[in-house]
Amino acid sequence: MFIQQFVNGISVGSVYALMAVGYALIYSLLNFTNFAHGISVTIGAFAAFFFLTYAMQNLLSGIIMGVIAAALLAAFIQLVAYRPLLKRNSKRIFLMIIGLGVSVIGDNLIIIAFSGRFRIFPVNFSSESIKIFGANIGVVDIIIFVVSMIALLIVELIIRKTRLGLAIRGASFSLDTTSLMGVNTYKLILTIFLIAGSLAGIAGALLGAKYTTYPSLGTFYTNKAFICAVFGGLGSLPGAMIGALILGVSESMISAYVSTGLRDLFSYFILIVILLVRPSGLMGKSSENKA
Amino acid sequence: MIYWLGVATLVGIYLIAVMGVSILCGFTGMFSLGHAGFMAIGAYTSALLTKNFGIPIFAGIIGGMILAAIAGALLCYPTLKLRDDYFIIVTLGIGEAIKLIILNAVNLTGGARGLSDIPKGSSFISVWAIVIITFIVLRSFINSKHGRNCIALREEELAAQSVGINPIKYKMVAMVISCLLCGCAGGFLAHYMHYLQPNMFSMVKSDELIIMVILGGQGSLTGTVLAGLLLLPLPELLRFGSAEQWRMVFYGLLVVIVILFRPAGLMGMREFTFKDIKNVAKWFRSEYSKKTTRNKV
Numbered sequence: 001m002f003i004q005q006f007v008n009g010i011s012v013g014s015v016y017a018l019m020a021v022g023y024a025l026i027y028s029l030l031n032f033t034n035f036a037h038g039i040s041v042t043i044g045a046f047a048a049f050f051f052l053t054y055a056m057q058n059l060l061s062g063i064i065m066g067v068i069a070a071a072l073l074a075a076f077i078q079l080v081a082y083r084p085l086l087k088r089n090s091k092r093i094f095l096m097i098i099g100l101g102v103s104v105i106g107d108n109l110i111i112i113a114f115s116g117r118f119r120i121f122p123v124n125f126s127s128e129s130i131k132i133f134g135a136n137i138g139v140v141d142i143i144i145f146v147v148s149m150i151a152l153l154i155v156e157l158i159i160r161k162t163r164l165g166l167a168i169r170g171a172s173f174s175l176d177t178t179s180l181m182g183v184n185t186y187k188l189i190l191t192i193f194l195i196a197g198s199l200a201g202i203a204g205a206l207l208g209a210k211y212t213t214y215p216s217l218g219t220f221y222t223n224k225a226f227i228c229a230v231f232g233g234l235g236s237l238p239g240a241m242i243g244a245l246i247l248g249v250s251e252s253m254i255s256a257y258v259s260t261g262l263r264d265l266f267s268y269f270i271l272i273v274i275l276l277v278r279p280s281g282l283m284g285k286s287s288e289n290k291a
Numbered sequence: 292m293i294y295w296l297g298v299a300t301l302v303g304i305y306l307i308a309v310m311g312v313s314i315l316c317g318f319t320g321m322f323s324l325g326h327a328g329f330m331a332i333g334a335y336t337s338a339l340l341t342k343n344f345g346i347p348i349f350a351g352i353i354g355g356m357i358l359a360a361i362a363g364a365l366l367c368y369p370t371l372k373l374r375d376d377y378f379i380i381v382t383l384g385i386g387e388a389i390k391l392i393i394l395n396a397v398n399l400t401g402g403a404r405g406l407s408d409i410p411k412g413s414s415f416i417s418v419w420a421i422v423i424i425t426f427i428v429l430r431s432f433i434n435s436k437h438g439r440n441c442i443a444l445r446e447e448e449l450a451a452q453s454v455g456i457n458p459i460k461y462k463m464v465a466m467v468i469s470c471l472l473c474g475c476a477g478g479f480l481a482h483y484m485h486y487l488q489p490n491m492f493s494m495v496k497s498d499e500l501i502i503m504v505i506l507g508g509q510g511s512l513t514g515t516v517l518a519g520l521l522l523l524p525l526p527e528l529l530r531f532g533s534a535e536q537w538r539m540v541f542y543g544l545l546v547v548i549v550i551l552f553r554p555a556g557l558m559g560m561r562e563f564t565f566k567d568i569k570n571v572a573k574w575f576r577s578e579y580s581k582k583t584t585r586n587k588v
Contacts, residue, residue: 081551094550096322097505097546101545104542105539105543108536108540109536223383265391265395268391271380272366275381
């Protein structure tokens with residue numbers, strides 16, 4: 001029972017990590033929270049669902065479709081909504097408000113287009129399980145964990161080893177100085193949104209495979225992912241991953257041993273406690289208002 | 292007629308909350324995504340007090356206001372020092388947490404089934420009297436020293452601090468005012484609907500409140516009221532299939548367009564005065580005379 005819940009928590013936590021890293025990437029460069037992240041997750045889930053239903057019954061190709069759809073959506077949002085504001089150098093709060101507006105539009109358009117129904121992936125693994133150390137472990141949990149870890153590893157490698165990663169690391173220290181060094185920052189920001197969007201797409205497709213697909217999926221899970229990002233320290237990638245795994249495991253323990261109803265309350269409670277005790281999170285930099 | 296009176300009452304109830312959020316978001320510059328939660332506290336407190344203890348509705352609403360203000364002050368005090376995005380996310384968390392607590396406290400609030408048989412009591416006259424009183428009080432607050440201090444904090448916190456404004460104190464003032472008004476609106480809503488359900492106070496409602504403020508102009512009370520008067524009756528006018536979703540799409544589009552092309556909102560930081568009405572009238576008259584002369588030619 002314990003091992004089962006632990007594995008379940010790890011699998012949920014790794015999906016949280018995918019989304020939290022998306023938040024952290026954008027935050028580390030632009031210092032603002034991308035409120036439109038949730039619709040990328042939802043679109044990723046729906047793209048995977050429709051691909052699996054009407055084209056091919058192969059989860060991996062469904063995930064790839066989800067990634068493409070979500071990344072394109074994130075890039076589109078960046079081009080239409082954020083870029084004009086970034087060019088104008090407007091206040092950070094306006095970026096967040098426009099993100100809120102975009103997410104309100106997206107969430108409701110998705111309900112209008114696909115209706116609020118809950119849909120189950122035709123390729124369903126939730127019933128299959130394998131026995132390890134006497135515990136029944138769902139195949140879907142293992143798939144989720146492996147896929148998320150591979151995706152996060154690729155992102156980590158891009159950031160550590162490539163020239164693009166060098167630019168990203170530089171820009172997270174100072175965007176202006178990086179642009180002086182000859183980096184096209186607008187292109188860099190677009191790339192960041194593409195990366196964050198594809199991670200969101202993977203997360204959406206995996207959530208759809210584990211649970212169901214419905215229009216408010218993105219908003220619900222990105223709120224949790226944001227808590228993870230705050231927990232780990234806003235703008236810190238390893239922090240976001242660790243925070244996500246801790247939250248995932250503790251949520252599944254709470255719902256197994258205390259009560260399912262209290263699980264979400266616990267997450268928000270954790271958020272408030274972190275902000276009270278250590279607002280910069282596990283690995284974050286300063287959280288006080290800088291002038 | 293009675294139907295439209297009902298719509299007007301509902302618009303008035305939400306206007307009270309929108310004005311409160313305007314003080315916090317528009318004038319003090321702290322964006323909150325959880326004020327529907329404080330409306331919920333006001334609504335449920337007032338409903339439970341009047342239903343279970345037979346307290347007059349008036350007293351129930353005041354009780355709800357006070358509890359909402361206490362909750363707001365206690366929860367937000369620790370985050371006031373932090374950057375604005377932390378404040379946004381903590382208010383979001385608080386709003387959702389309040390909803391979840393109400394949902395889980397089934398014995399007290401009825402949980403997801405809702406709370407029914409709440410005494411009736413919000414009439415058109417009482418609601419709009421409160422709207423007018425609130426408007427006048429808030430106007431004097433904005434024009435007072437305290438209101439100006441809040442505006443100074445929005446513009447530049449460090450500069451405001453260096454001339455001796457205590458940021459924590461004035462942020463708390465704005466927070467408490469907004470929570471009081473949201474609690475009040477929640478109380479009226481409870482006694483207008485005589486039925487409450489946690490989903491009435493979801494994040495969508497908080498988004499709506501803040502969207503009104505952004506569209507009306509951050510830093511313009513009359514602008515916010517105008518935006519509210521224009522947009523709040525919409526759900527009643529548009530009643531078809533997925534109208535609720537289309538309305539939110541429309542709101543979202545308005546927000547995107549406003550931020551991209553006119554970040555100041557409908558009125559910017561100006562207030563709408565009688566002079567403006569005169570100017571508008573003059574403009575109409577000149578346009579009209581132009582048209583008539585053109586016709587003559």
